[in-house]
Amino acid sequence: MNKSDTAPRSLGTRRSVASRSRLRTMMYWMRRWHLYSGLFLFPWVMLYGVSALLLNHPEAFPDQLRSRLDAGDVAGTGLDRLPSAAEVAAHLVSSLNDAPSRDEQAKHVYRLVAPESAAYSRDFIAARSRGEGEEHSVVLDLATGTGTVSTRTLSKDGRPPFPAVAPKSASSLAERVKKGLPLALGQKGLSSGESRITFGPELTFLVAVDGKTWRAIYNVQTGSLTGHPPALGGGLGTREFLTRLHLAHGYQSHDWVRIVWALFVDLMFATMVFWGISGLLMWWQMKSTRSIGGVILSLGVTVAFLLSLGMHQVLSTTR
Template sequence: MTTEPQSRVARPSSRARVRYNAGMKLVRRAHMYVGLFLVPFVLLYGLTAFLFNHPDWFSDRSVRLITTQDAAGTSLGSFPNAGELSAQVIQAINQGGTSRVSLSTAQVPAYSRDLALTAKGAEAEQVIFLELEARTGSVRSAPAPKPVSRPAWARASVPLDSPPAEVARTAVAAILKKWGRGPDEVKVRTPPELIFAVESDDGTTWRAAYNLQTEALTVRPWGPDLSTRRFLTAMHLACRYPSQINVQWCWAAIVDLMAVAMVFWGFSGLFMWWQMKSLRRLGAIVLAASLIGSILVAIGMHGLIGR
């Protein structure tokens, strides 16, 4: 007589447990298959991001370091550090102004980035990065491209009766005015280039690039002009959805998919960890350390970027 009520009481709990196990199984399967599908794209995206921190990987340039011994005897060897140069700037300000200022302790003087220079010669093209505080640097050299005679038809500038950038600027000003937000001034920020192919009288095909703002025309022989490194870094920097559905649109969709998948991996990983009771304490310690570390890094980067 008592077994039937007990089974009826236990049945809802058992059903809930079955649904819970089925849900967690679905989470584990989704976690795994999403990861398997995105493995190639994650590796590609990770590699392209890695190249920005390590400019010598897949580089088509030879690298030579500028040491303190190389800098000795040159003006770089006596280049002022950030504190010394700040004092010089403060002194110059006080000499030319009516009021005096002094260096504040709110910000430790520092250079925001390395000084980048380029050097071009008949035999090589060089990109130089100088670490001003340490008075060292690096020189990346590549053979100079073979000179290509510019065809006679390729003028340096090709002005049009209706400059495209001016047409766009005027149109934007009119639209904003129509919205009741008439601006004082509209400037072109980053004009695109019009890329097209040109075939000359002798049958040679050229790649032409026309700047919509400066109306400058650059040409080079038709053909690929990408090193492995340039291709990978350019692929990483490709962003936004183009107006037409093409390969770049697919790449943008994959980037969005990876962003969603990373959030899903994080939360699904938390659920999977919580199921393993024996690892809850150790996992909590790791999670707490990660949260503290990420907060400290975010605060530090905020101070660095915002200075």
């Protein structure tokens, strides 16, 4: 064999060695990034894990005294037979038919279609009730009327002197949004009728009444106004703090702390995607685990796909 025959083979060998060397270098740095990014964001991983547990299990690690409303407690109270989604829908349709019309000739006849498809967007309803020296937050199961009760002690001063619903004002935030939004959309060339706030922040402020200072909380969406003594209502419990951290997101705030927190939320997203992709690449490098790993990966993808289809159907019916 002459030199002209061996030259291309030697060149191909050198290229193959160089390619494997670059791959080893890339995998080395990927493993390092995988490790160090995990160490750096370990507190956020734990935070998201624990707070997700608290969101998924409202009864776990309560900040307040918790109790149950069992079937015996709700028997004969009306809560033991809450109307189903189909019953509420039928009542609403009946109300539409019974409502007076300005033009009798143009009166519409409404008919409920496929009542079995009526569904609540959630399986529970939250309510609040106050007694002497106590306030109860209740989560009721719509199917059974039973639920959980969180009780906290109010100030010994008694109930705060606030109305349940704040008096409306033409200059209030809700009224200005209600009246101004259709005008603003109209100026943009968009057709708009009645407007309302579907989600709004709570406004917290201090107010003095009869020589005492209260911490007032105004719900912009519902117009409800509640009051708490600053010593009892001014701080967040551990559970509420963690769950609110989990739900905090977005860059709309003008507070730099919230903006930095939103930045770390994005960083968590990017890093978790990187962990997934880099983990797959590192698994593929270990030939001895390819077969069993491929079976497990395929099983995971299949289960996730089927569950996603099921959840899509459930959420589509309650949209």
